[in-house]
Amino acid sequence: MNTEIKYCPMCRTLLKKKKLEEYPRLVCPECGWINYENPIPSVAILLKNQNNEILLVKRGVEPEKGKWALPSGFIEVEETTEDAATRELKEETNLRGKTKRLIGVYTEHPEIYKSVLVIGYEVEFISGSLLAGSDCSGAKFFPLEELPPIPFSSHRKIIKEGLKD
Ligand SMILES: [Zn+2]
Structure with missing residues (x-):
């Protein structure tokens, strides 16, 4: 099962993959929300x-x-x-x-x-x-x-x- 989040939970825009501080993150191109993943x-x-x-x-x-x-x-x-x-x-x-x-x-x-x-x-x-x-x-x-x-x-x-x- 792919549980990866697709849309921004704040504004529902499709998220884009972006490298931030060496980590690939899903980022909202509209509002800037970042999908941080932690243990x-x-x-x-x-x-x-x-x-x-x-x-x-x-x-x-x-x-x-x-x-x-x-x-x-x-x-x-x-x-x-x-x-x-x-x-x-x-x-x-x-x-x-x-x-x-x-x-x-x-x-x-x-x-x-x-x-x-x-x-x-x-x-x-x-x-x-x-x-x-x-x-x-x-x-x-x-x-x-x-x-x-x-x-x-x-x-x-x-x-x-x-x-x-
Ligand atoms: Zn957003």
Whole structure:
């Protein structure tokens, strides 16, 4: 699917490709609007239980629908990255948590989004019983030696880094 924008969202003129500061951008020849493209900020959550098992969700949406991965999602405009992490955890797994530390920041290039910035947090369990929520069809704690293949390199790095403490 070609999701490239064609018309200016301000004045509806057909956009033209132009090189600005070395980057090819779509620019409006009428009003000067520029289609800046940037990575989309998201959060991914590492939550371990008392047995050092890792919480994964079975993804209900693309990319990688049907595969197991860390709970994750896009950050809403009005929230902090920490708020996004605890909100996504609650939405996808029904667990309430508290951010413990920032593990790292990574970049992912899934086909449907050109570039996604993945901010990995370790989150501590507060309360709730595990239940697969919106955007996923399963939620489960996995022992380290039984982790299913995780499709995102950023998530694999968050798990690896998050276990060093
Ligand atoms: Zn325009």
